[in-house]
Amino acid sequence: xxxxxxxxxxxxxxxxxxxxxxxxxxxxxxxxxxxxxxxxxxxxxxxxxxxxxxxxxxxxxxxxxxxxxxxxxxxxxxxxxxxxxxxxxxxxxxxxxxxxxxxxxxxxxxxxxxxxxxxxxxxxxxxxxxxxxxxxxxxxxxxxxxxxxxxxxxxxxxxxxxxxxxxxxxxxxxxxxxxxxxxxxxxxxxxxxxxxxxxxxxxxxxxxxxxxxxxxxxxxxxxxxxxxxxxxxxxxxxxxxxxxxxxxxxxxxxxxxxxxxxxxxxxxxxxxxxxxxxxxxxxxxxxxxxxxxxxxxxxxxxxxxxxxxxxxxxxxxxxxxxxxxxxxxxxxxxxxxxxxxxxxxxxxxxxxxxxxxxxxxxxxxxxxxxxxxxxxxxxxxxxxxxxxxxxxxxxxxxxxxxxxxxxxxxxxxxxxxxxxxxxxxxxxxxxxxxxxxxxxxxxxxxxxxxxxxxxxxxxxxxxxxxxxxxxxxxxxxxxxxxxxxxxxxxxxxxxxxxxxxxxx
Amino acid sequence: xxxxxxxxxxxxxxxxxxxxxxxxxxxxxxxxxxxxxxxxxxxxxxxxxxxxxxxxxxxxxxxxxxxxxxxxxxxxxxxxxxxxxxxxxxxxxxxxxxxxxxxxxxxxxxxxxxxxxxxxxxxxxxxxxxxxxxxxxxxxxxxxxxxxxxxxxxxxxxxxxxxxxxxxxxxxxxxxxxxxxxxxxxxxxxxxxxxxxxxxxxxxxxxxxxxxxxxxxxxxxxxxxxxxxxxxxxxxxxxxxxxxxxxxxxxxxxxxxxxxxxxxxxxxxxxxxxxxxxxxxxxxxxxxxxxxxxxxxxxxxxxxxxxxxxxxxxxxxxxxxxxxxxxxxxxxxxxxxxxxxxxxxxxxxxxxxxxxxxxxxxxxxxxxxxxxxxxxxxxxxxxxxxxxxxxxxxxxxxxxxxxxxxxxxxxxxxxxxxxxxxxxxxxxxxxxxxxxxxxxxxxxxxxxxxxxxxxxxxxxxxxxxxxxxxxxxxxxxxxxxxxxxxxxxxxxxx
Numbered sequence: 002x003x004x005x006x007x008x009x010x011x012x013x014x015x016x017x018x019x020x021x022x023x024x025x026x027x028x029x030x031x032x033x034x035x036x037x038x039x040x041x042x043x044x045x046x047x048x049x050x051x052x053x054x055x056x057x058x059x060x061x062x063x064x065x066x067x068x069x070x071x072x073x074x075x076x077x078x079x080x081x082x083x084x085x086x087x088x089x090x091x092x093x094x095x096x097x098x099x100x101x102x103x104x105x106x107x108x109x110x111x112x113x114x115x116x117x118x119x120x121x122x123x124x125x126x127x128x129x130x131x132x133x134x135x136x137x138x139x140x141x142x143x144x145x146x147x148x149x150x151x152x153x154x155x156x157x158x159x160x161x162x163x164x165x166x167x168x169x170x171x172x173x174x175x176x177x178x179x180x181x182x183x184x185x186x187x188x189x190x191x192x193x194x195x196x197x198x199x200x201x202x203x204x205x206x207x208x209x210x211x212x213x214x215x216x217x218x219x220x221x222x223x224x225x226x227x228x229x230x231x232x233x234x235x236x237x238x239x240x241x242x243x244x245x246x247x248x249x250x251x252x253x254x255x256x257x258x259x260x261x262x263x264x265x266x267x268x269x270x271x272x273x274x275x276x277x278x279x280x281x282x283x284x285x286x287x288x289x290x291x292x293x294x295x296x297x298x299x300x301x302x303x304x305x306x307x308x309x310x311x312x313x314x315x316x317x318x319x320x321x322x323x324x325x326x327x328x329x330x331x332x333x334x335x336x337x338x339x340x341x342x343x344x345x346x347x348x349x350x351x352x353x354x355x356x357x358x359x360x361x362x363x364x365x366x367x368x369x370x371x372x373x374x375x376x377x378x379x380x381x382x383x384x385x386x387x388x389x390x391x392x393x394x395x396x397x398x399x400x401x402x403x404x405x406x407x408x409x410x411x412x413x414x415x416x417x418x419x420x421x422x423x424x425x426x427x428x429x430x431x432x433x434x435x436x437x438x439x440x441x442x443x444x445x446x447x448x449x450x451x452x453x454x455x456x457x458x459x460x461x462x463x464x465x466x467x468x469x470x471x472x473x474x475x476x477x478x479x480x481x482x483x484x485x486x487x488x489x490x491x492x493x494x495x496x497x498x499x500x501x502x503x504x505x
Numbered sequence: 506x507x508x509x510x511x512x513x514x515x516x517x518x519x520x521x522x523x524x525x526x527x528x529x530x531x532x533x534x535x536x537x538x539x540x541x542x543x544x545x546x547x548x549x550x551x552x553x554x555x556x557x558x559x560x561x562x563x564x565x566x567x568x569x570x571x572x573x574x575x576x577x578x579x580x581x582x583x584x585x586x587x588x589x590x591x592x593x594x595x596x597x598x599x600x601x602x603x604x605x606x607x608x609x610x611x612x613x614x615x616x617x618x619x620x621x622x623x624x625x626x627x628x629x630x631x632x633x634x635x636x637x638x639x640x641x642x643x644x645x646x647x648x649x650x651x652x653x654x655x656x657x658x659x660x661x662x663x664x665x666x667x668x669x670x671x672x673x674x675x676x677x678x679x680x681x682x683x684x685x686x687x688x689x690x691x692x693x694x695x696x697x698x699x700x701x702x703x704x705x706x707x708x709x710x711x712x713x714x715x716x717x718x719x720x721x722x723x724x725x726x727x728x729x730x731x732x733x734x735x736x737x738x739x740x741x742x743x744x745x746x747x748x749x750x751x752x753x754x755x756x757x758x759x760x761x762x763x764x765x766x767x768x769x770x771x772x773x774x775x776x777x778x779x780x781x782x783x784x785x786x787x788x789x790x791x792x793x794x795x796x797x798x799x800x801x802x803x804x805x806x807x808x809x810x811x812x813x814x815x816x817x818x819x820x821x822x823x824x825x826x827x828x829x830x831x832x833x834x835x836x837x838x839x840x841x842x843x844x845x846x847x848x849x850x851x852x853x854x855x856x857x858x859x860x861x862x863x864x865x866x867x868x869x870x871x872x873x874x875x876x877x878x879x880x881x882x883x884x885x886x887x888x889x890x891x892x893x894x895x896x897x898x899x900x901x902x903x904x905x906x907x908x909x910x911x912x913x914x915x916x917x918x919x920x921x922x923x924x925x926x927x928x929x930x931x932x933x934x935x936x937x938x939x940x941x942x943x944x945x946x947x948x949x950x951x952x953x954x955x956x957x958x959x960x961x962x963x964x965x966x967x968x969x970x971x972x973x974x975x976x977x978x979x980x981x982x983x984x985x986x987x988x989x990x991x992x993x994x995x996x997x998x999x
Contacts, residue, residue: 177947
């Protein structure tokens with residue numbers, strides 16, 4: 002279907018063109034949202050076609066198949082030289098790990114743009130920046146060259162910095178700068194690691210494949226993997242490098258939080274499994290225990306912090322730390338089940354957390370506050386919203402039949418396989434998670450209607466809020482019942498990671 | 506050798522000097538002083554076109570120099586291009602800025618003379634010519650800093666710059682005379698060959714050579730404003746007319762680097778073991794101190810001054826690394842820094858031309874008052890911070906890359922810490938660059954629109970286009986820088 006068409010580049014380029022048009026609208030800023038929606042929907046539709054076209058049996062019939070040998074096999078592969086003298090190329094392609102995240106990106110960007118339909122403060126800049134962000138994230142998930150990877154990785158920071166800093170809450174200045182610098186330092190650790198691998202491998206190219214299949218000494222691997230683990234871990238985020246996250250999330254506008262939690266955190270998880278673990282296998286194995294401990298601490302610490310929160314959005318933000326800990330824990334087992342579940346958890350968390358942040362936005366928007374003690378009995382005023390919020394919270398706490406359950410259950414199973422009864426540690430978090438979600442739900446949505454705030458003007462969700470949330474909830478239910486639809490894409494790619502690891 | 510063929514080697518300088526000398530005459534003849542800047546542009550554009558035709562298009566190659574004091578090669582050509590490009594940006598940005606001032610003819614002739622001196626430094630193969638170039642550029646810059654002599658700040662800047670400049674020139678000259686005493690030649694390559702030969706005479710005069718090295722670090726350290734010789738730079742950049750601050754930061758400083766690279770990697774390369782650690786420490790100090798102090802600045806011009814001190818620190822790491830790649834990285838960063846820094850100063854000049862101050866607070870809400878200026882400034886600052894895909898990122902990448910490469914081969918392995926220091930500093934610098942962007946885009950300020958004079962706009966635009974274009978497509982420029990490093994320093998390890 003896409004024979005001979007550089008479809009990935011087209012999908013990356015679409016939001017960029019949209020962004021340029023949006024910025025250049027001049028006085029007609031009421032059309033900004035239409036342009037943004039149009040281009041993001043176009044990218045979404047094309048990415049769905051790509052997903053349909055993606056072949057599970059690639060070597061026989063698929064578009065732009067690239068056989069990576071020991072390394073990952075890619076489809077829709079394109080490669081162009083960029084800076085010849087340094088061995089830098091623009092190379093993009095998709096495999097089973099990147100495909101779900103690729104589609105998730107176009108989906109969440111479209112939903113966020115729709116959700117921000119009533120943005121009236123500087124709409125041109127707002128929607129333009131959202132599209133630039135989409136370009137960066139799509140680039141990170143598709144590029145197969147370290148240099149280009151870093152370029153896209155950094156491009157993501159700038160629109161997010163502006164989104165937080167201009168449309169954010171009361172402490173936006175502090176949050177924006179903190180986000181920018183914290184994650185920039187992490188990026189630089191990755192940059193140094195990339196350069197070290199480039200020279201140690203002696204391949205003279207920044208291609209992930211060439212650098213990934215070279216051999217490295219054990220000490221070198223441990224040091225460089227440490228640097229990458231730090232760099233990607235900050236993004237993930239892992240305790241103790243998580244402190245930028247609550248500030249950034251709480252202050253960001255709703256759509257910003259959705260993209261931050263739904264996509265930007267995934268970049269960290271993606272980087273670990275795409276480059277860090279398969280390239281530096283010995284380093285990863287030597288630091289396996291560290292990864293597992295950090296993961297479990299993040300899971301537990303994030304969950305406990307949630308219990309103490311009085312701000313709905315802050316609670317959801319901390320819950321992300323806990324849930325992203327499952328991604329790391331899944332990787333750390335190095336088992337087939339665990340790693341597949343880790344990747345799937347990224348996809349699941351992207352869907353679920355988007356719903357949660359959108360619901361926080363709805364509450365803020367319609368009620369005027371997100372402070373749990375001031376809320377209460379809102380289900381009487383906004384029945385649809387409280388129903389959707391309930392489903393979202395249940396999905397996040399891992400109710401069977403919804404998407405997170407499949408992912409987290411599999412991570413726990415693989416944890417049991419690897420470390421036996423230490424399983425009790427992450428299991429505790431399951432109880433805590435159920436606790437804080439249900440408790441928050443009870444205090445804010447159910448019970449007698451609050452009299453601490455004026456609720457006379459509160460009405461239910463607008464169409465542009467309920468449509469994206471409803472759609473995402475439908476997907477949460479569908480993938481909760483049929484997780485295999487996604488697993489079968491992830492499985493073959495994870496098999497390659499495990500082969501590179503020596504089949505531990 | 507006849508006089509005519511000798512003069513042939515001086516053509517760029519001759520053209521510049523001729524126009525410089527004619528400028529006061531044009532000043533007397535013309536009523537509309539803005540035309541003066543167009544006349545001053547003529548020689549610059551002419552040389553620029555010739556350089557581009559030579560370096561990028563390969564339409565011609567210069568004949569071998571008839572005198573062995575000057576050389577035309579890719580290395581000197583690249584430096585000349587930096588100086589001329591900055592000259593064009595500065596001259597374009599000047600007419601509106603100096604509109605109320607008298608003696609505009611002298612202003613332009615001083616700029617042209619300063620650039621003449623810089624091109625001499627770029628081409629010099631002999632320390633005496635190099636020194637003469639340094640002096641021509643230096644004296645013109647002192648006068649330019651004090652161009653608004655009735656303004657206290659400007660006069661103070663000129664005095665400070667003059668005293669420090671004279672002091673540093675004296676030290677450089679003393680160092681040259683010591684080297685001549687020890688080695689018996691002032692030719693840059695001749696000194697290198699003599700030291701390499703390692704005769705007993707050279708062995709015995711080693712202490713003198715080392716003393717000369719120390720003096721050179723200090724003398725040229727003043728020129729590039731390396732810590733601890735940097736104190737003058739913020740005061741001078743703040744006090745000088747803003748386009749001149751751009752000229753000082755973007756071109757004058759680069760002249761110091763041209764001299765440093767030639768002397769340290771050619772004449773003194775064979776005693777590299779004696780100076781590499783000292784320069785590495787100076788480099789790390791320079792970037793760290795520059796960035797740390799920049800954080801607390803509230804005046805944009807001072808902030809930019811400290812930021813260029815920090816950038817000088819990045820470029821300095823090329824000396825201890827001492828590979829061809831490092832030189833290429835330094836050249837590349839010199840080139841990109843020239844565009845980013847002169848562009849940023851031109852934005853500040855546009856603000857001053859509209860009678861707006863140069864404090865951080867004056868940048869509040871700039872995006873509403875002038876979307877173009879705010880956007881350009883944001884791009885320049887992000888590029889200075891090294892955010893891809895802008896020019897500053899590409900050149901920092903090559904520079905730090907060469908440090909990592911140098912630590913693998915030929916070593917020593919501590920060179921990697923130069924890259925680490927540079928990277929950490931880049932992260933630190935992001936804070937104060939991002940703060941300006943925050944003021945421009947996220948704070949509320951006055952609503953009144955700013956009218957930018959067209960020529961200033963063109964000069965900002967030139968810098969903006971270069972920063973983006975070189976960032977997105979650095980291939981050609983990197984190749985050229987590598988070529989320049991290979992030709993100028995053929996004996997350096999790759």
